[in-house]
Amino acid sequence: MLRLAVPNKGALAEAAQAILKEAGYRNRKDSKELVVVDPENSCELFFLRPRDIAVYVGEGTLDGGITGRDMLHDSGAPAEEILPLGFGGSTFRFAGKAGQFSSVHDLSGLRVATSYTGLVEKHLAEAGVDARVIKLDGAVETAIRLGVADAVADVVETGTTLRNVGLEVFGEPIMRSEAILIKRAGVPHANGLEQLIRRLQGVMVARDFVMMDYDIKAEQIDKAIAITPGVEGPTVSPLHREGWVAVRAMVRRKGHQQVMDQLWDIGARAILVTDIYAARL
Numbered sequence: 001m002l003r004l005a006v007p008n009k010g011a012l013a014e015a016a017q018a019i020l021k022e023a024g025y026r027n028r029k030d031s032k033e034l035v036v037v038d039p040e041n042s043c044e045l046f047f048l049r050p051r052d053i054a055v056y057v058g059e060g061t062l063d064g065g066i067t068g069r070d071m072l073h074d075s076g077a078p079a080e081e082i083l084p085l086g087f088g089g090s091t092f093r094f095a096g097k098a099g100q101f102s103s104v105h106d107l108s109g110l111r112v113a114t115s116y117t118g119l120v121e122k123h124l125a126e127a128g129v130d131a132r133v134i135k136l137d138g139a140v141e142t143a144i145r146l147g148v149a150d151a152v153a154d155v156v157e158t159g160t161t162l163r164n165v166g167l168e169v170f171g172e173p174i175m176r177s178e179a180i181l182i183k184r185a186g187v188p189h190a191n192g193l194e195q196l197i198r199r200l201q202g203v204m205v206a207r208d209f210v211m212m213d214y215d216i217k218a219e220q221i222d223k224a225i226a227i228t229p230g231v232e233g234p235t236v237s238p239l240h241r242e243g244w245v246a247v248r249a250m251v252r253r254k255g256h257q258q259v260m261d262q263l264w265d266i267g268a269r270a271i272l273v274t275d276i277y278a279a280r281l
């Protein structure tokens with residue numbers, strides 16, 4: 001039985017539950033359900049706070065989990081990333097009053113508020129900066145106005161939260177984060193983990209790619225294949241029309257309209273794009 005940790009709240013919860021559902025695992029019926037048994041997939045899902053997930057997985061009580069890369073590094077738990085999941089993207093950055101700071105070195109002797117003390121202390125130590133790290137649970141952006149800190153270090157996605165309180169980021173990003181699948185460091189994959197990885201990869205492929213079909217004159221096929229090389233090479237079949245072929249290839253969803261334009265320009269017609277419902281490459 002694969003024992004898996006899933007965020008029960010916060011920015012990653014909904015998308016983590018959605019990707020597992022798309023991968024064929026059972027979902028919980030309501031947000032009060034903390035454990036779901038999924039006998040068809042030999043799996044047990046434990047709904048936990050995102051911050052605690054690396055701790056459970058690092059201790060070996062759970063075989064795998066979904067959390068943020070920043071939270072994994074912050075925890076210092078002996079767990080490792082095995083698959084980035086392509087959602088929940090953010091950067092982890094220092095911020096302060098506009099114009100006051102330009103690099104991490106300006107923090108020397110000052111106070112930095114954060115909920116990610118492990119991550120920030122490590123970063124400051126690596127930069128050789130001696131600053132005091134103040135641990136807060138959340139809403140850290142307010143700490144400057146209330147005089148608890150001189151700067152903050154927090155998750156930045158759109159930057160709206162910072163702008164709303166008149167702060168701006170400074171220095172290099174401390175980390176680029178996204179949702180990741182983790183397991184305990186240095187142990188072999190538990191039973192069922194390989195299958196989970198393959199299924200999640202399949203969901204990401206189905207999300208990132210579309211299927212493109214079109215007809216084109218056989219003499220143009222080399223140009224067409226250069227535009228739509230597919231994953232392992234496109235399928236080219238004869239068309240019931242002298243001198244024409246039908247082509248089928250997977251194409252990245254992003255930019256597929258430009259690909260259609262290029263195909264049209266070299267004479268492709270009947271260009272059709274369809275969603276991929278599920279995939280296993």
Ligand SMILES: Nc1ncnc2c1ncn2[C@@H]1O[C@H](COP(=O)(O)OP(=O)(O)OP(=O)(O)O)[C@@H](O)[C@H]1O
Nearest residue numbers: 010011012050068069070071088089090155157177
């Ligand atoms: N606005 C956001 N956009 C994208 N990812 C985010 C955002 N806020 C947080 N995250 C990511 O989500 C993960 C969990 O953070 P989250 O804020 O959900 O947890 P939390 O602060 O412990 O919970 P809560 O905010 O519910 O108290 C982290 O990896 C973080 O990088």
Ligand SMILES: O=P(O)(O)OC[C@H]1O[C@H](OP(=O)(O)OP(=O)(O)O)[C@H](O)[C@@H]1O
Nearest residue numbers: 138139140154155156157158159160161
């Ligand atoms: O750049 P933005 O798009 O504004 O997103 C970043 C904000 O989102 C998260 O807050 P959350 O809602 O998790 O509250 P918290 O600070 O209390 O954890 C994070 O801590 C930032 O405050």
Ligand SMILES: [Mg+2]
Nearest residue numbers: 010011138139
């Ligand atoms: Mg938060």
